[in-house]
Each structure stands twice: as C-alpha cells, then as structure tokens.
Amino acid sequence: MACNSSGCESGGCYGREKDNGRKAVDVTLCVKCKCNEPMTFGDGGSDDGRFCAECFRSNVYGKFRLAVTSHAMITPSDNVLVAFSGGSSSRVALQFVHELQVKALKNYEASRDRSLPVFGVGVAFVDESAAYPALDGGMSDAIAWVRSTVLSLSPPGKDLHVVPIESVFGSDSVEARDRLVKLLDSVSDETGKEDLLLHLKMLSLQKVASENGYNRLVVGSCTSRLASHVLTATVKGRGYSLSADIQHVDARWKVPIVLPLRDCVWQEITRLCHLDGLKTVELARHPQSGINDLVSSFVALLQEENPSRECTIVRTAAKLTPFYFNKIPETDDSCVPMATQRRLKKFNLKYDGSMTTEAFCPICNCPLNxxxxxxxxxxxxxxxxxxxxxxxxxxxxxxxxxxxxxxxxxxxxxxxxxxxxxxxxxxxxxxxxxxxxxxxxxxx
Structure with missing residues (x-):
C-alpha cells in the first residue's frame, strides 16, 4: 500500500522509509514525537505501532483535558466528587482529576496574587451488596482496596465516601435493605431491574454529593459505554431523551454530572491502566441476560471488526440537539480561567429553547415529551x-x-x-x- 502521509496507519510499511517530497521519515518511530519507538499492544487496536508510551498517555490525557476546559467541567472554585467503582474507566478518571488538582496546586503556590483557589476533590464508592448478595463475600476486601487506592494518591488529600445503595431510602439500616430487595423483586423484567438499580445508584451518588457540599459529579463513562447506551436507548424507545444522556454535561440533576472521558474508548483506557500500573478491581456480579448485556456484546463485536465503530456511533448520536440542561449553569466568570472562557465560546453547543421541559420520569429521570x-x-x-x-x-x-x-x-x-x-x-x-x-x- 502506498503511503501519502507521515501518519500512515496501513501497517504494511513498518521498517521502511517513505518520501513524499519532504525529508524521509522512519515509520518505525512514534508518529507524534518522531523520536521513540512505538508500542505494540497486540490486541489489533488502531494505535498499534503508532505512539510511544509517553505520547500515547499524552494523547489520552489531552482528550480529558480538552473536555474539561471546553465545557467548564471543573473550575478553581468547584468541589468535585469522583464516582469510583474500581473499574478501569473510573480509575483513570480519578487519576486524571488528581493530576489536574496537583497541577492547580503547584500553580497556586507559585503564583504571587493567589487569586484562583484550588478545587477540592472527593471520592465516592457505592456498596451494591444489598442488591447483589453474591458480592457480600468480597465487598469488604473491595472497600479496603478502594481506601488504600485513595490514600495512595499524593497530596492534597481526598475524602472517601463509602455509600450503601440502600441509603437512598434515608438510611442504611436493615429495614432499608429489605425495602430495596422488595422493590427489585417486584420488577419481573431483567433489563428493567438493571435500569432501576442504575438509577438508584445515581441517586445514592447525588445524595452524597449534595449532603457534603460537592457541586460537580465526575462519572467515568467513556465512548464505548455511551455507544452501547445509544443502541439500548433506541431499542427501549427512549429516542427523545437520548441526546440528554450522551453530552459532556448533564445538569438536570441537583449536582451536575460531567463526563470528561466521553471521547476516550475503553481500549485506550485499559491500555493506560497497564502502562501506568493503575490497579483495578471488577466485582463479580451475576451474569446479565437483558438487553443491556446483549447490546454491549454486539458493540464489542463491532469494535473488533472496526476500531472506529464506537466513536462513529457516539459522534452520530451527538448530532442530536442537546437539551437546555446539557451545559453547566451560568455562573460568575471571575473564577473561570480565560483559556476556559475562550474554549466555551468556541465549543458552545447550539441549544433549542423549544426543547425545555419541566417534567422528568421519576424512575429514570429522562425528560418527557x-x-x-x-x-x-x-x-x-x-x-x-x-x-x-x-x-x-x-x-x-x-x-x-x-x-x-x-x-x-x-x-x-x-x-x-x-x-x-x-x-x-x-x-x-x-x-x-x-x-x-x-x-x-x-x-x-
């Protein structure tokens, strides 16, 4: 295959040189820095043989940073709560938010006027053992691992909130646990039970955030997960509310939800965990047999055939007009850095005022038409x-x-x-x- 650029991805010209009228470039080097040897992950991904380790990490972090600054997800005056499940996506989200906070602290200490404060960070872990009895045995070990992971992060320190999912009923008592079990048992459809549990988990996170003074909730949903959600929402007949769920910001909740990893695919995230030695934990839930699991398997198969499928699905769905709540509410710009203000204007989404709604479904919180x-x-x-x-x-x-x-x-x-x-x-x-x-x- 003939090469026509220094970023050739054909895979058939490694080890040779090419010349398109400019200086010959060694394609065995990283396509970004042109200095280091590229990595080979061995899983057939689109980044195989393209980036060196340093440039690969910089590329993933750059997507995160661009999303944060372009949509004012985190400003100096914010107090951010990171939803941490122990999986690779939430682990990377926590790591990147931590690095952003460390850099802000260094800039604050180096500045003369100390005009911009440093945003605060907390971590929340939802204990779902009441909903999944099989998790009871390993939950204590998982919580201990979460505590050690949060404590291992360098200063500034971060408060950890371990929240039983039954706390949405006002307490984490035996009575609340029994009430949760009865509620879930009353739902016969397996997919409906999964969706209800997912919403209860979000309510638990919202409860922690509002009670502890957080004004942002960081969720590690990535492109891969959102691609599956696009298809499941379509199958379930939630096309009207689909655009609300896949934007970078979702402020229909009392504490706005932000998705800084929305533009990163799961494959990139797992590779980054491997490169940086970020340990993760996956709690063994019972096998799922509903629509959600079926669609996730289907999207994973599509991704194996074509590494750009997930991105294509999300980009296509993102063309839908967002709702009025898919942006951070207007605030005083005095605490927003100028670079963020400029990017907000550049990446400002076009909102249709006629799409405003006052009614939301009490179960899934989707806007109603x-x-x-x-x-x-x-x-x-x-x-x-x-x-x-x-x-x-x-x-x-x-x-x-x-x-x-x-x-x-x-x-x-x-x-x-x-x-x-x-x-x-x-x-x-x-x-x-x-x-x-x-x-x-x-x-x-």
Whole structure:
C-alpha cells in the first residue's frame, strides 16, 4: 500500500522509509514525537505501532483535558466528587482529576496574587451488596482496596465516601435493605431491574454529593459505554431523551454530572491502566441476560471488526440537539480561567429553547415529551413515568403497582407529585387560554 502521509496507519510499511517530497521519515518511530519507538499492544487496536508510551498517555490525557476546559467541567472554585467503582474507566478518571488538582496546586503556590483557589476533590464508592448478595463475600476486601487506592494518591488529600445503595431510602439500616430487595423483586423484567438499580445508584451518588457540599459529579463513562447506551436507548424507545444522556454535561440533576472521558474508548483506557500500573478491581456480579448485556456484546463485536465503530456511533448520536440542561449553569466568570472562557465560546453547543421541559420520569429521570402522556390518569405514578419504564419496570396490575409505589425512595415520590403539579397547571392554562392576554396584547 502506498503511503501519502507521515501518519500512515496501513501497517504494511513498518521498517521502511517513505518520501513524499519532504525529508524521509522512519515509520518505525512514534508518529507524534518522531523520536521513540512505538508500542505494540497486540490486541489489533488502531494505535498499534503508532505512539510511544509517553505520547500515547499524552494523547489520552489531552482528550480529558480538552473536555474539561471546553465545557467548564471543573473550575478553581468547584468541589468535585469522583464516582469510583474500581473499574478501569473510573480509575483513570480519578487519576486524571488528581493530576489536574496537583497541577492547580503547584500553580497556586507559585503564583504571587493567589487569586484562583484550588478545587477540592472527593471520592465516592457505592456498596451494591444489598442488591447483589453474591458480592457480600468480597465487598469488604473491595472497600479496603478502594481506601488504600485513595490514600495512595499524593497530596492534597481526598475524602472517601463509602455509600450503601440502600441509603437512598434515608438510611442504611436493615429495614432499608429489605425495602430495596422488595422493590427489585417486584420488577419481573431483567433489563428493567438493571435500569432501576442504575438509577438508584445515581441517586445514592447525588445524595452524597449534595449532603457534603460537592457541586460537580465526575462519572467515568467513556465512548464505548455511551455507544452501547445509544443502541439500548433506541431499542427501549427512549429516542427523545437520548441526546440528554450522551453530552459532556448533564445538569438536570441537583449536582451536575460531567463526563470528561466521553471521547476516550475503553481500549485506550485499559491500555493506560497497564502502562501506568493503575490497579483495578471488577466485582463479580451475576451474569446479565437483558438487553443491556446483549447490546454491549454486539458493540464489542463491532469494535473488533472496526476500531472506529464506537466513536462513529457516539459522534452520530451527538448530532442530536442537546437539551437546555446539557451545559453547566451560568455562573460568575471571575473564577473561570480565560483559556476556559475562550474554549466555551468556541465549543458552545447550539441549544433549542423549544426543547425545555419541566417534567422528568421519576424512575429514570429522562425528560418527557407529549407522547409520554398517558390517557389512563387513574394512577399518578403510571401517568408520570415514561413509556419505557411503564413497559419494563412498572407492574401492570393495579394492586402490584400501588405496592411498588410505596417502596420507592422519597425522591422518586416527590418527582411524581411534581409531575402532578405541572400537569394540573398545564390543564388549567389550557382551559382558560381564551381569557389570557398574549405578550404583545394590551388590556382594553
């Protein structure tokens, strides 16, 4: 295959030289620094034989840093909570946030005016053993490993919050644990049970963040995970809310969620863990048999055939118009570095004001549109949920639905009441619309 650039990825010209009118370049060297020998990972990835170890790490960290600065994810005045599961993505997210904090501290100590403070960092680990009894045996060891990992990070120190998932019910007592088990047992669909548990986990993280003064929640979701989510959301009928879940920022929550690794694929992240010696732990949950696992396996197969498939899926979905909450709320720019302000203007997403919504599904927190409204208003919970949750999570008979509602955490119940309030206001406005003055009209 003929080469036409110094970044040839054909794989068929290693060990030779090429000349396209400029100085011949040794393609056995790193395509970025042109000095060091490139690495060969042996897994057939697109970066095989391209980057040396130093440039590979710099490339991955550069994606993280660009996402953070382009979307104002972390500013000097913030207090950031990193969601840490022990897997490779969350481990890299924690490491990169830590390095960002260390650099900010060095700049602060070296500056004369000390005008910009250094953002704080905390770590949260959710104990899911109440939902997965099989985890009970190894959970204590996993928590001990998480503590040692956080303590091993160089100063500044970071608070660790170990949160039982049943704490969403207000406590981590035996009663709360039993309530969680009953709630999950009432969901017959395996995929629906997984989705409900995922939302309860997010509520646990939100509870920790709000109670401890954090104003950002860093989640290590990467391109690979989001690619699977794009397909599962489409299959489940959540196309309307899809654009809300795959942006860099999600501020529909009380504590905004940010995804600084959104542009990194899982393959890159696992390689980085290997290069830097970042240890991870994967808790052995029971095998999943729902839509989520099926789609993840399918996307992994696509990625093996073509290493750019996951990126293509996410880039295509990202063309959807984001919601008004897919950006950090407007704040005082005095604490935002000028470089970040310039990138915010450059990468500013185009938002459609007509897409604003006041109603969210109390189960999955997805924004609702008109097609989600139910003609059956006999049950407030059923009427407040999206069509996907009605089909996969909610019991179909009235008595079971009432019992299911009684087991929900207070936050979900309050969402139902809010939905009722919004619906009643909309209904009242519709009834009296002929008596209302428009903005451009004046009373006679």
């Amino acid at each position: 008109g097609s989600d409204s139910s003609e059956d208003e006999s049950d407030a919970l059923y009427a407040a949920c999206c069509s996907s949750c009605r089909f996969q999570i909610l019991p179909q008979d009235g008595s079971s639905l009432e019992q299911f509602g009684s087991l929900l955490p207070h936050h979900m119940i309050s969402q139902v009441k809010h939905h009722q309030k919004v619906d009643s206001q909309t209904y009242l406005r519709e009834k009296i619309k002929d008596c209302l003055l428009l903005d451009d009209e004046e009373a006679v």
